[in-house]
Amino acid sequence: MSIRDLARHLDISIGTVSRALNGKTDVNQETRERVLEAAKRLGYVPNQSGRSLRQGTTNTIGFMIESTIETVDTGGGFFMPVFEGVQSVFRRHHLDLVALLCGTDEEPAEYLNRVVARRFVDGLIISATTRHDPRIDFLLERKIPFIALGRSETAGDYPWIDLDFEGVAATAVNRLVGLGHSRIAIAVPASDINLGYVFLDGYKRALANKGIAFNPDYVFRSYANEEGGYQIASAVLAQKPTPTAIVLVNENMALGLYRRFYESDIRPGRDIAVIGFRESTQSRFLSPTLTCFRISLRDLGIKLAESLLSTMPAFEDHYPHEKVELIWPMELVAGESDQGKL
Amino acid sequence: MSIRDLARHLDISIGTVSRALNGKTDVNQETRERVLEAAKRLGYVPNQSGRSLRQGTTNTIGFMIESTIETVDTGGGFFMPVFEGVQSVFRRHHLDLVALLCGTDEEPAEYLNRVVARRFVDGLIISATTRHDPRIDFLLERKIPFIALGRSETAGDYPWIDLDFEGVAATAVNRLVGLGHSRIAIAVPASDINLGYVFLDGYKRALANKGIAFNPDYVFRSYANEEGGYQIASAVLAQKPTPTAIVLVNENMALGLYRRFYESDIRPGRDIAVIGFRESTQSRFLSPTLTCFRISLRDLGIKLAESLLSTMPAFEDHYPHEKVELIWPMELVAGESDQGKL
DNA sequence: TATGAAATCGTAAACGTTTACGGAAGCCAT
DNA sequence: ATGGCTTCCGTAAACGTTTACGATTTCATA
The missing domain is CATH 3.40.50.2300 (Response regulator)
Structure with missing residues (x-):
């Protein structure tokens, strides 16, 4: 079920089908509806490899999480709520979010290198930032859009959001x-x-x-x-x-x-x-x-996603470029553990 | 840095370059080494979209995790160790593993539908199997290689591994x-x-x-x-x-x-x-x-990966087809919580 | 009626690979 | 010298899209 099949079925050219599906302006309203209807009826979904090859873009964002001994035990679910927030933003723009889990038997920088080399994603969210994180220099040099959840020591010229x-x-x-x-x-x-x-x-x-x-x-x-x-x-x-x-x-x-x-x-x-x-x-x-x-983790995820988009040229009409160096507020929840008298 | 650049640089045809990189037999040992050396030196990595388009395969496996209220709080790190085990197997076969996190605001079956329609992955590991899981019927019908971590009630003709x-x-x-x-x-x-x-x-x-x-x-x-x-x-x-x-x-x-x-x-x-x-x-x-x-979670991940590969025709020389309906053993760890006298 | 602009669509190239096919060269046996 | 292998490599098509470009039609205006 390729775009060719769909075009043949509707007896119009594949160019028009593509334009109709992608919301281009130079297509008749009536034919657009026919195309959309047929696509839905026949269950046509564009092949991602095809578009990626042509556009040089994957419509995929990666969220890199390390499973080091330090971060593996995120009991109480830290990443999941963040993920949901991120995803809620991306879905509106037809971006897919995948988690990239770097095992303990591989260097994070090495892993990232592979991901980037294969042009797997259009943008990245990295977490568990180390003091001097080689991933940041790498991504900056390769001009890959990214945002860090957690700042490095030299929180320089890259976007980050960090807990307070x-x-x-x-x-x-x-x-x-x-x-x-x-x-x-x-x-x-x-x-x-x-x-x-x-x-x-x-x-x-x-x-x-x-x-x-x-x-x-x-x-x-x-x-x-x-x-x-x-x-x-x-x-x-x-x-x-x-x-x-x-x-x-x-x-x-x-x-x-x-x-x-x-x-x-x-x-x-x-x-x-x-x-x-x-x-x-x-x-x-x-x-x-x-x-x-x-922490409002879901909101954090939303902000993370919006900030990343604001660094990507393809989205600058929706999310104008801005400098993101944000400290995320946290609110005290009083418990009993500090309440004893001396 | 495409294969064409690499070929031009070596002054041989792109076909030969491709064959050399992919370990085909009909290429001179000496030229193969030249190609490999140049690829490494120039940092050439094949574009995934290009190969995916040509081969109809993505070299990516998805591990679907739901962030429902039930599974979000996998304190003590359940999935991460499993993931590492899976990844250790896949890495040997140049397969990438990504985690597909389905949020609470989307039906798992719906989410899966999107993933499959876009031909995002070559195979899938699904988890948190429900009693009658629509994802299983869906994947069987679409003939997508998959394995379930957790069996459904009608643990019928599909591969699964479940805890005991x-x-x-x-x-x-x-x-x-x-x-x-x-x-x-x-x-x-x-x-x-x-x-x-x-x-x-x-x-x-x-x-x-x-x-x-x-x-x-x-x-x-x-x-x-x-x-x-x-x-x-x-x-x-x-x-x-x-x-x-x-x-x-x-x-x-x-x-x-x-x-x-x-x-x-x-x-x-x-x-x-x-x-x-x-x-x-x-x-x-x-x-x-x-x-x-x-539970030996890492071993579970390894078995999960091997079992999935055994259902994929492309790997049947390494992992011959086998029926996988496996109950994973668990070993008692005696603590103090059951030791009181009545 | 002639003219130009606007609306709509088809054509074909291009993205980066892999691979079927065939050709050239070398070698050995007849 | 001929034929037939084997080894190696180049050519070109194909995968499924998107998009620049041009062609056609429509339509209002002079």
Whole structure:
């Protein structure tokens, strides 16, 4: 069922059929309707390879996700809601969204190289940005439209949207200070992912604002998951003087942290204050419930998609070019985990 | 940088270049090496649209994942490890794997229709199979190679691999009976996903084997996530006589269940036995640790990929055609959550 | 009526591959 | 010298689109 078959069936030329289907102006209204009707009736759908070859465009956007130990455990569904938001925008423009999952046995930059070389996608969303991310230079040099979910250290001349790690760290510290804490620990990822550095910066700055000296011994590094939380809890308990509060960079850490504390009869919220990171399906069901921060993930996805389109020349009539360097706000969700008295 | 440029640069015909790159036999060894070397040096990669158009094949496999409320919260990373396994096989055959994420605002069958119509992929892996899954009939009729992760009720003439829900339910029941329980509840998803029915069947059969009467009041239905676990815990406590044990179809339910029990001062493992489903990053860090079942997800992915290839004519020399109707084994991981005395 | 503009459509080239086909050259046996 | 293999390579068609270009018709206007 090619366009040729359809044209033969309607007894008009394939050029006209193509123009009718693509909404070109120079085609009679009546014939357009005939074409559309026949296409639907016969179940004709344009062959993507054909159009791609001709137009040099694939109508596909890739969302690259790494399955590193750090990001694999996005419990509570981080990416799915974002994806839905992205997809809702793309669908209006007949763009298909695919997730490109880079395994642990391949370098992200290598993987990306393959994707780009094969001209698989028209644009890209990358995530889990590292401090100095080679993918960004690569995409800039190849002039592939892209947007990063998460900024690198040199958040230079490329579009990115990032969560408000700095703001979250500051809000958490301020809140804890307000509750009377001064020995405030922080948990960051051990990896090179940039958000850890941003988070740490926000923490330091907030401490400084409150006139509290920064103590490097209160910075704990491990995996951004349950296991990491457990290990950090052990380290926290071993540290003297023991912190009275801890701020987590990742909500999955909370469960492991809780577990380890329980084993030493330390009850979060009563004996030590804990502020998690992102509100997830789990945070409400922990005991005590986790004080954390809410993100409108779907809206984030929508903004991500719109921003990407604004960097693509083919869409500049709908989405005029704009510089996107956006910090996405997060809203405090008070729980019980930071509410104990000192 | 097209094949024409490469041919011109080497001063040979494009046909020879193509044959050299594709490992055809009728090309001189020396010229082949020259071609390969030049291709690498000049960074030539065949345009996918061109080959797809010519060969009618895309070298891409799609892994369809639905982001329904049921599957979105695959905490502990279910899909990522499976994905890696699949990818490790495909990479050897120069196949690209993409994840096709169907949002909640679109029917899975509709979404699949679009994917297939645009000839996006050469083969498909579908998951979250419902009881009567229209996608299966559709793919069979269109003769698209596919494999289902999860069987439908009429697990008929199509390839599938499924987790051993029946075995897990039976093992759990037997274990609980061995510990002295007879009032054993079961938590299943409220949706039409088929695994719930299979799980329930295994439960019923195991009860019958042990001579325990099936009590419909002990079947609890809700979402397969933390929220659902919480609701089910409430329902369990309200049920008289109260069950002394409960078997979960989903590990994410455990946290909500625990939370609700704690609110009523019921301690899992002491006052009520709980057996979760899949071992995840969380199960070890719950308090008490969750008794559950381990899956080798990477191997599952590998088998999934190999099985799919065995249904594709283009690969029948490497993977001879075979009937795939496979129940994937799961191994008990004893925790503390079922160890209380009655 | 002649003229030009507007509306509509057909023709054919082009996108980058793969591959069937045939031709040229080399070699060996007759 | 002829014929028949084998080895290697070039030619050109084909995949299914889109689109620049030109042709035809219609229609209003001078």
